[in-house]
Amino acid sequence: xxxxxxxxxxxxxxxxxxxxxxxxxxxxxxxxxxxxxxxxxxxxxxxxxxxxxxxxxxxxxxxxxxxxxxxxxxxxxxxxxxxxxxxxxxxxxxxxxxxxxxxxxxxxxxxxxxxxxxxxxxxxxxxxxxxxxxxxxxxxxxxxxxxxxxxxxxxxxxxxxxxxxxxxxxxxxxxxxxxxxxxxxxxxxxxxxxxxxxxxxxxxxxxxxxxxxxxxxxxxxxxxxxxxxxxxxxxxxxxxxxxxxxxxxxxxxxxxxxxxxxxxxxxxxxxxxxxxxxxxxxxxxxxxxxxxxxxxxxxxxxxxxxxxxxxxxxxxxxxxxxxxxxxxxxxxxxxxxxxxxxxxxxxxxxxxxxxxxxxxxxxxxxxxxxxxxxxxxxxxxxxxxxxxxxxxxxxxxxxxxxxxxxxxxxxxxxxxxxxxxxxxxxxxxxxxxxxxxxxxxxxxxxxxxxxxxxxxxxxxxxxxxxxxxxxxxxxxxxxxxxxxxxxxxxxxxxxxxxxxxxxxxxxxxxxxxxxxxxxxxxxxxxxxxxxxxxxxxxxxxxxxxxxxxxxxxxxxxxxxxxxxxxxxxxxxxxxxxxxxxxxxxxxxxxxxxxxxxxxxxxxxxxxxxxxxxxxxxxxxxxxxxxxxxxxxxxxxxxxxxxxxxxxxxxxxxxxxxxxxxxxxxxxxxxxxxxxxxxxxxxxxxxxxxxxxxxxxxxxxx
Numbered sequence: 001x002x003x004x005x006x007x008x009x010x011x012x013x014x015x016x017x018x019x020x021x022x023x024x025x026x027x028x029x030x031x032x033x034x035x036x037x038x039x040x041x042x043x044x045x046x047x048x049x050x051x052x053x054x055x056x057x058x059x060x061x062x063x064x065x066x067x068x069x070x071x072x073x074x075x076x077x078x079x080x081x082x083x084x085x086x087x088x089x090x091x092x093x094x095x096x097x098x099x100x101x102x103x104x105x106x107x108x109x110x111x112x113x114x115x116x117x118x119x120x121x122x123x124x125x126x127x128x129x130x131x132x133x134x135x136x137x138x139x140x141x142x143x144x145x146x147x148x149x150x151x152x153x154x155x156x157x158x159x160x161x162x163x164x165x166x167x168x169x170x171x172x173x174x175x176x177x178x179x180x181x182x183x184x185x186x187x188x189x190x191x192x193x194x195x196x197x198x199x200x201x202x203x204x205x206x207x208x209x210x211x212x213x214x215x216x217x218x219x220x221x222x223x224x225x226x227x228x229x230x231x232x233x234x235x236x237x238x239x240x241x242x243x244x245x246x247x248x249x250x251x252x253x254x255x256x257x258x259x260x261x262x263x264x265x266x267x268x269x270x271x272x273x274x275x276x277x278x279x280x281x282x283x284x285x286x287x288x289x290x291x292x293x294x295x296x297x298x299x300x301x302x303x304x305x306x307x308x309x310x311x312x313x314x315x316x317x318x319x320x321x322x323x324x325x326x327x328x329x330x331x332x333x334x335x336x337x338x339x340x341x342x343x344x345x346x347x348x349x350x351x352x353x354x355x356x357x358x359x360x361x362x363x364x365x366x367x368x369x370x371x372x373x374x375x376x377x378x379x380x381x382x383x384x385x386x387x388x389x390x391x392x393x394x395x396x397x398x399x400x401x402x403x404x405x406x407x408x409x410x411x412x413x414x415x416x417x418x419x420x421x422x423x424x425x426x427x428x429x430x431x432x433x434x435x436x437x438x439x440x441x442x443x444x445x446x447x448x449x450x451x452x453x454x455x456x457x458x459x460x461x462x463x464x465x466x467x468x469x470x471x472x473x474x475x476x477x478x479x480x481x482x483x484x485x486x487x488x489x490x491x492x493x494x495x496x497x498x499x500x501x502x503x504x505x506x507x508x509x510x511x512x513x514x515x516x517x518x519x520x521x522x523x524x525x526x527x528x529x530x531x532x533x534x535x536x537x538x539x540x541x542x543x544x545x546x547x548x549x550x551x552x553x554x555x556x557x558x559x560x561x562x563x564x565x566x567x568x569x570x571x572x573x574x575x576x577x578x579x580x581x582x583x584x585x586x587x588x589x590x591x592x593x594x595x596x597x598x599x600x601x602x603x604x605x606x607x608x609x610x611x612x613x614x615x616x617x618x619x620x621x622x623x624x625x626x627x628x629x630x631x632x633x634x635x636x637x638x639x640x641x642x643x644x645x646x647x648x649x650x651x652x653x654x655x656x657x658x659x660x661x662x663x664x665x666x667x668x669x670x671x672x673x674x675x676x677x678x679x680x681x682x683x684x685x686x687x688x689x690x691x692x693x694x695x696x697x698x699x700x701x
């Protein structure tokens with residue numbers, strides 16, 4: 001459902017709806033107005049029973065401790081309000097506004113000494129139609145699912161303000177100290193129509209989250225009583241202001257929910273991935289061998305070990321997400337077999353089950369969903385804490401991608417202060433989605449366990465590849481999707497619920513990445529190969545130097561983490577009709593590929609867009625947000641880097657023989673042997689040689 005008009009000139013804090021066009025005034029809220037509810041009650045098989053433990057976790061973090069000092073944020077109250085609105089839109093709230101608090105807004109006499117309310121709305125998801133896959137699980141659950149989303153956003157927004165050094169508390173239905181509907185009207189994000197709140201330019205329902213605070217902010221005016229909530233003219237309806245077009249919901253309604261918004265059904269499916277995978281030659285590796293785990297144990301040196309615990313959460317917005325991400329780990333589920341409970345309906349058809357699971361994933365917020373077998377070689381061999389062996393335990397993996405967001409990436413260098421928050425937002429959304437879905441599957445009597453970035457017993461990369469969500473790219477340890485490119489994070493859950501699996505895909509990426517070296521050219525630490533693919537532990541891969549990459553991300557003093565390869569990739573495009581045209585041109589007309597790569601550079605693809613730069617450059621030091629001592633990375637494209645970097649590039653890799661052995665724990669330091677890694681890369685087998693070797697094997701070899 002690509003848009004016709006670009007939003008590149010629309011500041012991110014204005015959001016996806018053209019609410020700046022609304023007539024506003026000073027009016028009193030309608031007393032007793034209600035939030036929208038579900039149109040029909042949930043059925044017996046609804047997934048509501050999976051939500052309470054997650055809602056309890058989120059509610060427990062609505063309040064918390066304030067940082068010991070106030071951050072050096074701008075004194076201008078409009079700038080502060082714009083930053084909070086952009087932060088909420090970054091977290092995928094639909095609409096946000098600000099108002100002052102009045103004594104009658106509180107539900108009880110004793111309350112915090114807060115002066116302002118930041119109000120956010122989250123729209124209902126599109127639901128399956130009766131008879132469509134997933135409908136019995138999903139229909140009638142929008143209000144409670146969306147309250148969970150509101151709680152998630154309110155927790156992070158309140159935590160962000162507290163990290164800046166001001167008091168803040170989140171409020172959501174069932175756990176509020178304020179009148180939510182009253183504040184939504186006064187903050188100008190909703191209007192009462194026949195006693196029920198309505199959102200401008202949207203026919204969906206929604207729910208409300210509020211953050212009260214003593215952080216001074218510029219306020220918004222209410223929507224005037226005479227203001228129309230409908231689209232004002234044809235051009236606005238078409239999205240000419242860079243906003244979401246009015247026809248989007250009608251367009252999406254033509255597709256069953258389980259198919260999602262992206263036309264993955266048009267991408268060619270193949271029996272095996274477009275990169276060679278020799279399953280019988282893959283050695284399972286312990287979690288202790290992960291680069292960031294090695295850093296935590298001290299394998300990369302003292303500086304990397306010190307920075308490991310904070311590198312992705314140095315920015316206060318990412319810092320605010322950490323408690324929820326950690327709190328979700330104990331809820332991830334079980335490996336043990338269960339007995340069917342009778343809930344969920346008839347679960348005998350694997351294809352119907354798979355479609356229902358995909359529908360549930362999409363309404364929970366996944367951008368793309370695929371299913372593969374959780375083959376034994378995908379599992380880690382040992383855990384990293386106790387060195388405990390991990391035996392493969394589930395047959396299927398439900399794999400989901402979360403878009404990190406084009407607009408924020410458009411404004412960033414890829415390795416500046418917002419980069420860590422981009423990852424953490426996707427990790428938080430993914431952990432919640434996978435956790436709730438696994439909980440629902442367990443309620444139906446089938447074992448299921450979520451695998452998030454915070455704790456996973458399955459390697460995500462091969463699962464994403466085999467589930468048909470992308471191809472392996474030159475970036476290396478990243479699967480690139482044809483529609484959202486490389487800017488995604490993955491999450492999955494494994495289960496023994498019978499499911500139909502998807503095939504891998506082929507959209508011509510191997511040829512494109514062979515020609516294009518832009519990610520290698522723009523990599524700050526020269527870790528992405530300019531040369532050909534190699535064989536690594538049974539995989540054909542453009543193998544990056546994970547030590548170089550990891551050390552740069554961990555010890556980046558001018559930003560948090562790094563995603564510059566994603567930022568500068570030609571597949572990182574705005575969701576436009578024109579972008580889809582370029583995608584299909586690259587697929588259908590192979591002769592166009594070299595020109596398409598050159599066009600991306602000449603048209604400014606990967607340059608920073610100052611209009612989209614909405615965050616404050618801040619760093620958490622000793623529990624308080626301060627001006628970063630190292631400054632800020634301010635990178636743009638440099639085509640001259642190819643010749644300079646390729647000539648001096650030396651890459652190392654660390655196959656299982658050079659990794660910590662299974663059973664090694666975090667208490668044992670296993671220093672990286674870079675010299676051996678350089679020698680291993682230099683001696684790597686080529687994919688051509690591997691194929692030739694395999695074809696010459698005798699049947700019994």
